[in-house]
Amino acid sequence: MPADPLHRAAKPQRSTTSPPPSGSGASAIEVRRSARRRRTVSAYREGDRTVVLIPARMSEAEEQRWVTVMLDKLAAQESKRVLGDTELSERAERLSAQYFDGRARPSSVRWVTNQNTRWGSCTPSEGSIRLSHRLQGMPEYVVDYVLLHELAHLLVPGHGPRFWRLLEAYPRTERARGYLEGVVAADRLPRMPATSDE
Numbered sequence: 001m002p003a004d005p006l007h008r009a010a011k012p013q014r015s016t017t018s019p020p021p022s023g024s025g026a027s028a029i030e031v032r033r034s035a036r037r038r039r040t041v042s043a044y045r046e047g048d049r050t051v052v053l054i055p056a057r058m059s060e061a062e063e064q065r066w067v068t069v070m071l072d073k074l075a076a077q078e079s080k081r082v083l084g085d086t087e088l089s090e091r092a093e094r095l096s097a098q099y100f101d102g103r104a105r106p107s108s109v110r111w112v113t114n115q116n117t118r119w120g121s122c123t124p125s126e127g128s129i130r131l132s133h134r135l136q137g138m139p140e141y142v143v144d145y146v147l148l149h150e151l152a153h154l155l156v157p158g159h160g161p162r163f164w165r166l167l168e169a170y171p172r173t174e175r176a177r178g179y180l181e182g183v184v185a186a187d188r189l190p191r192m193p194a195t196s197d198e
Contacts (some may be wrong), residue, residue: 030073031063044072050074066149075140083136083143085110092129092147099169111136119180120146122153129154135172146177 028049031055043052052070054063083091089109096104107127107133111181115121115132122129129150148170167173 104154120150122150141172
């Protein structure tokens, strides 16, 4: 039987599946290499899997770099969709289960517009968590970090060593803190005066 003419000339694709970086939101990453793909890289979600399409000629190091870039791009696109308070509560519940064995149980989690100098707050005695609306549109891992920070306060009220040990469970803690510090630093930069075209 003759070979299929559509597939005869093309080299086979190589596909690898690996666990995702922690905190990425997906359960697995599948990298598909294609000889037909020359320069472009793309990615999409397929259920709980992230599929990254790359050219076959890419090195392993380039593959790893592009997977990270594409995961960040997808996360940024997804975070542009604003979560409502109900979704925020569900997210907090999932994060508590994943990182704190479900021990942090807030009575309420909601967005607020009156927090302009802090990213989030927690009242342990009431079990309430409030996140600043300024987080909306930031990458998911940043929102997750702030949620985890406030959830940790339900277990440890202060910022002592025990508190920071809890947050060590979240692998993107340092990255998220760096992102937020960058946002704060950018806000402090002097604004250039507007120029008028006369």
